[in-house]
Amino acid sequence: MSNRYLNSLPALSLETATGAQKEILETAQKQVGFIPNMYANMANVPGVLSTYLHGYGLFRKDSGFTPTEQEVVFLAVSQTNGCKYCTAAHSMIADKIQTTTHIHTNTQEHTHRQTHTHPHTHTHTHTLSLSCSTLS
DSSP states (O other): OOOOOOOOOOOOOTTTOOHHHHHHHHHHHHHHSSOOHHHHHHTTSHHHHHHHHHHHHHHHHHSOOOHHHHHHHHHHHHHHHTOHHHHHHHHHHHHHHHTTSOOOSOHHHHHHHHHTTOTTHHHHHHHHHHHHHHHO
């Protein structure tokens, strides 16, 4: 057994990936329209990217949030985790959404509406309040 550890993984592309790696990258591209750098690295272990895409898809489909609210949640999570890459990515997406949809800065009015639609109101209200103040 080798004492060497792999310190980094190469980012894969559709041209460099093979087998299961290529299949999961093709799935990712179909889902989001391009291959984010994070996905290109996760594809080195196809099961990691597959699991991530599955959870992402379920959140998008079943969260009960609008696409704008979903981006607010992703942005809040990214900031809380201290991930500059994800914060930048979701800030860019939120900016694009903002050009077509107004993100409410009055969180009291916005979260009040959530009281009637989400069973875990306190968690969502906290998340929305945190990220809405960031986007203001």
